[in-house]
Amino acid sequence: MGAPIIVSALFGDADFAWLDGLRRAHYPAEHNRVPAHLTLFQHLPPAIEPELRDQLSAATRGMPSPAARVTGVMRLDRGVALRVGSPALDEIRxxxxxxxxxxxxxxxQAGWRPHITIQxxxxxxxARALADTLEQAFRPRPLAIAGLAAWRYRGGLWEPLSRHRFG
Structure with missing residues (x-):
């Protein structure tokens, strides 16, 4: 049986640099195996790879980038994430x-809570200390969603399968 497939959103370059910088600064280095990401699906069967590529292409080809915003700080038990709001990306998912x-x-299958884990x-x-610090300085901001990507999960590492850009 092959490795499961993950689907994520791709960020614009400036937003990726900002988010990945936060992740590198606050995520324990020994556990930080992938860059900053916004996961749409965390485990799809490997057998659907060709059909998934077709669906991701159809969802992005000739389509405008979905408007998105970083809307707040999300407290996790042992970490912190940034909430993402995007009705258009919600619809694509x-x-x-x-x-x-x-x-x-x-x-x-459960309700999707879009977020970017930074710790x-x-x-x-x-985690509480970082959340307190981020909440004090937080201001909502636009988030550039440049496309969608599929990845093969390899025991903590993600192997790129395909990238699909909006527009």
Whole structure:
């Protein structure tokens, strides 16, 4: 059986640099195996790879980038994430979920809470301290979503499968 497939949004270059910088600064280095990301699906079966590529191409080809915003700080038990709001990206994900209905794991069937994890696997007190600091300075801001990507999950590492740009 092949490795499961992850689907994520691709950020614009400036937003990726900002988010990945936050992640590198606050995520424990020994656990930080992938760059900053916004996951749409965390476990799709490898057998659907050709169909998934077609669906991701159809969702992005000739389509404008979905408007998105970083809307707040999300506290995790042992980390911190940034909330993302994007009705257009929500709709794209809902259409993909409907298309692949019956193939989704429980976590991917549950309600989607779009976020970008910038810290995880730390002591709760460290997570609270970072969340407090970020909340004090937080201002909502636009987030450039440049495309969608598929990745093969390789035991913590992500192997690129395909990238699909909007526009």
């Amino acid at each position: 809902a259409q993909l979920a409907e298309h692949f209905h019956g193939l989704l794991i429980v976590q991917d 995880n696997k730390v002591e709760p007190s460290a």
